[in-house]
Amino acid sequence: MLNHHKEDTIESILQEERVVSPSSNFSINAHIKSFQDYEKLYKKSILEPESFWENLAAKELHWFHKWDNVLEWNPPNSKWFVNGKLNITYNCIDRHLTPSRRNKPAIIWEGEPGDSRILTYENLYVEVCKFANILKQLKVTKGDCVAIYMPMIPEAIIAMLACARIGAVHAVVFGGFSAESLKGRLKDSQAKILVTADGGFRKDKIVPLKSQVDIALENNSSSIEKVIVVRRTEENITMRNGRDFWLHNLQQNISTDCPPEIMDSEDTLFILYTSGSTGKPKGVVHTIGGYSLYTHITTKWVFDLKDTDIYWCTADIGWITGHSYSVYGPLSNGATSLIYEGVPRPSNLGCFWNIIEKYGVNIFYTAPTAIRSFMKMGEDIPQKFDLSSLRLLGTVGEPINPEVWMWYYRIIGNEKCPIVDTWWQTETGGIIITSLPGAISSKPGSASLPFPGIIADVVDKCGNSVSRNTGGLLVIKNPWPSMLRTIYGDHQRFEKSYWKFLSDKSDKCMYSSGDSARRDTDGYFWILGRTDDVMNISGHRLGSMELESALVSHHTVNEASVVSVPHQIKGEDIYAFVTLNNSFKASDQLSNELKQHVTREIGAIARPATIQFTQELPKTRSGKIVRRFLRQIAAGQSIEGDKSTIVNPNVLNELEEQAKWLRNNNLYY
Numbered sequence: 001m002l003n004h005h006k007e008d009t010i011e012s013i014l015q016e017e018r019v020v021s022p023s024s025n026f027s028i029n030a031h032i033k034s035f036q037d038y039e040k041l042y043k044k045s046i047l048e049p050e051s052f053w054e055n056l057a058a059k060e061l062h063w064f065h066k067w068d069n070v071l072e073w074n075p076p077n078s079k080w081f082v083n084g085k086l087n088i089t090y091n092c093i094d095r096h097l098t099p100s101r102r103n104k105p106a107i108i109w110e111g112e113p114g115d116s117r118i119l120t121y122e123n124l125y126v127e128v129c130k131f132a133n134i135l136k137q138l139k140v141t142k143g144d145c146v147a148i149y150m151p152m153i154p155e156a157i158i159a160m161l162a163c164a165r166i167g168a169v170h171a172v173v174f175g176g177f178s179a180e181s182l183k184g185r186l187k188d189s190q191a192k193i194l195v196t197a198d199g200g201f202r203k204d205k206i207v208p209l210k211s212q213v214d215i216a217l218e219n220n221s222s223s224i225e226k227v228i229v230v231r232r233t234e235e236n237i238t239m240r241n242g243r244d245f246w247l248h249n250l251q252q253n254i255s256t257d258c259p260p261e262i263m264d265s266e267d268t269l270f271i272l273y274t275s276g277s278t279g280k281p282k283g284v285v286h287t288i289g290g291y292s293l294y295t296h297i298t299t300k301w302v303f304d305l306k307d308t309d310i311y312w313c314t315a316d317i318g319w320i321t322g323h324s325y326s327v328y329g330p331l332s333n334g335a336t337s338l339i340y341e342g343v344p345r346p347s348n349l350g351c352f353w354n355i356i357e358k359y360g361v362n363i364f365y366t367a368p369t370a371i372r373s374f375m376k377m378g379e380d381i382p383q384k385f386d387l388s389s390l391r392l393l394g395t396v397g398e399p400i401n402p403e404v405w406m407w408y409y410r411i412i413g414n415e416k417c418p419i420v421d422t423w424w425q426t427e428t429g430g431i432i433i434t435s436l437p438g439a440i441s442s443k444p445g446s447a448s449l450p451f452p453g454i455i456a457d458v459v460d461k462c463g464n465s466v467s468r469n470t471g472g473l474l475v476i477k478n479p480w481p482s483m484l485r486t487i488y489g490d491h492q493r494f495e496k497s498y499w500k501f502l503s504d505k506s507d508k509c510m511y512s513s514g515d516s517a518r519r520d521t522d523g524y525f526w527i528l529g530r531t532d533d534v535m536n537i538s539g540h541r542l543g544s545m546e547l548e549s550a551l552v553s554h555h556t557v558n559e560a561s562v563v564s565v566p567h568q569i570k571g572e573d574i575y576a577f578v579t580l581n582n583s584f585k586a587s588d589q590l591s592n593e594l595k596q597h598v599t600r601e602i603g604a605i606a607r608p609a610t611i612q613f614t615q616e617l618p619k620t621r622s623g624k625i626v627r628r629f630l631r632q633i634a635a636g637q638s639i640e641g642d643k644s645t646i647v648n649p650n651v652l653n654e655l656e657e658q659a660k661w662l663r664n665n666n667l668y669y
């Protein structure tokens with residue numbers, strides 16, 4: 001058993017793994033103070049889950065009407081706090097309008113050009129009510145969907161909360177996605193209203209969001225009736241009469257009061273699209289009650305949030321991390337949540353550290369890909385800034401390499417901040433596996449242990465637990481409040497994608513994460529990666545199929561197979577194998593054109609690093625492309641595994657030769 005309470009912070013255990021324990025000073029002041037406290041809490045949560053969640057729901061949230069049942073579980077369908085009535089914005093705003101919190105900053109916003117705004121809870125209340133009244137004026141009613149395609153500015157959060165205030169469902173689409181991606185999501189969500197901006201500042205450039213919107217809405221092909229446009233960059237844009245409205249015009253003479261709609265616990269709060277292993281993105285549906293509670297309590301315990309903390313999660317609100325840990329979790333706790341419009345860039349490599357120094361940030365939550373790029377820039381950049389306000393660090397999005405973890409711990413945390421490595425997914429709504437900073441020692445590279453209320457396990461293909469230190473599928477064996485309820489418009493896909501052994505006895509039914517993992521002898525989880533054809537590029541999920549469809553939609557392309565290769569900063573990078581239609585010839589020019597085409601179709605995050613043209617792809621007799629070999633070829637590894645299933649094994653050697661040539665000619669990255 002590990003000693004979770006050590007003053008000297010690093011020790012070696014048998015397997016030569018480092019263990020980093022919080023200082024006793026941190027633990028004494030933490031919400032969860034010791035490993036024994038965690039174990040007690042965990043045991044109770046598993047033995048009596050309903051009373052565990054019920055007590056928290058009653059203590060931590062405001063309900064207009066209490067629930068009848070805590071949980072109705074008909075695998076894979078769950079209902080939490082059945083017939084309970086609440087409004088998440090009441091919990092995130094109204095209840096903080098007390099003499100002591102009313103004037104506390106709810107949101108500190110820093111724009112990329114250096115402008116900034118602070119919204120107190122009182123200010124946020126007024127802005128959300130005004131926006132909510134505007135939505136009402138535009139005939140948005142309970143249950144309608146509103147799409148949000150925005151830069152990281154306060155209005156993005158205000159728009160989300162305004163929807164929740166009146167019971168509308170929001171569907172935020174990441175501002176880095178292209179018009180084509182936006183269009184697909186608008187169509188699927190059947191959104192009525194779209195909220196956007198004239199643009200945003202990112203990497204010293206203007207992101208032309210409105211022109212992407214105009215393309216997405218061409219031919220009136222979507223259900224969008226009206227577009228609300230926030231002025232941010234003051235760039236010239238075209239406004240379509242009768243369809244597009246400036247927010248500042250709509251705000252004239254609008255009431256600053258809008259009572260929260262009384263919502264059912266199981267009403268939908270939002271849809272958020274994420275990539276799966278087939279072409280079409282999945283609209284993950286989250287409902288209000290369970291999501292409210294789970295994001296609230298994970299924010300409080302995992303980030304050990306205190307009333308005085310300045311908390312900064314660097315995620316964009318276009319991703320689940322932004323939803324749960326920049327908006328709903330922190331605000332529900334009455335915290336100060338910092339948001340930043342921009343990203344580190346050549347003209348301002350130290351911008352993150354500058355912001356930490358400027359506002360005295362205490363809790364900092366970011367992605368391994370960002371930490372790797374900081375590492376590459378060199379430690380002298382962060383060392384120019386005063387980071388002494390930091391007391392806790394976090395990571396999310398992909399496995400963090402132990403050396404990167406140590407760098408984060410030493411250079412950013414000055415060896416005094418615990419690091420929480422949080423494993424979770426869009427589908428889980430909140431953090432599932434993590435250390436609790438005052439109670440659970442960290443092992444660099446491991447996401448540690450399940451959060452109270454979660455039974456996580458590693459199983460084989462038949463659903464049996466594997467022994468310690470053996471790899472397998474990472475599953476969750478019980479329902480939890482913020483689990484996804486369905487895939488929007490496709491409940492069958494929900495059942496198929498995530499639930500294993502559904503038709504077996506119900507006690508074997510389990511949520512399958514799509515990740516593989518192993519547990520060590522202390523029960524710690526080590527995430528190994530995806531088991532499906534989903535790639536993780538800079539902590540963002542991209543489906544191979546989605547990329548392949550984008551490539552094949554180009555008139556020159558006959559067939560495409562996309563795999564990922566390891567990349568120093570991004571974690572993984574995209575490598576595409578492409579066959580061309582007869583009359584077309586491979587060239588550098590075409591390669592660039594295809595890369596651009598993918599950027600147009602999906603967005604810059606999906607741009608392939610390498611395109612390898614080929615006459616043929618390795619296939620099985622049934623015509624399935626064998627990605628396993630393509631992965632090895634792309635990564636420059638020797639080809640291993642059974643080649644007998646391939647109809648045309650010669651193609652492998654050809655592909656290998658070509659790949660070598662590409663690498664030697666520096667066309668690789």
Ligand code: WT7
Nearest residue numbers: 321396397398399421422423424425426527541
């Ligand atoms: C996938 C989920 C949840 C917010 C960010 C991404 C990978 C996430 C970790 C971690 C190892 C991680 C998994 C997961 N992942 N966090 N701490 N360690 N891998 O959300 O886009 O839904 O992606 O990200 O592969 O399945 P997402």
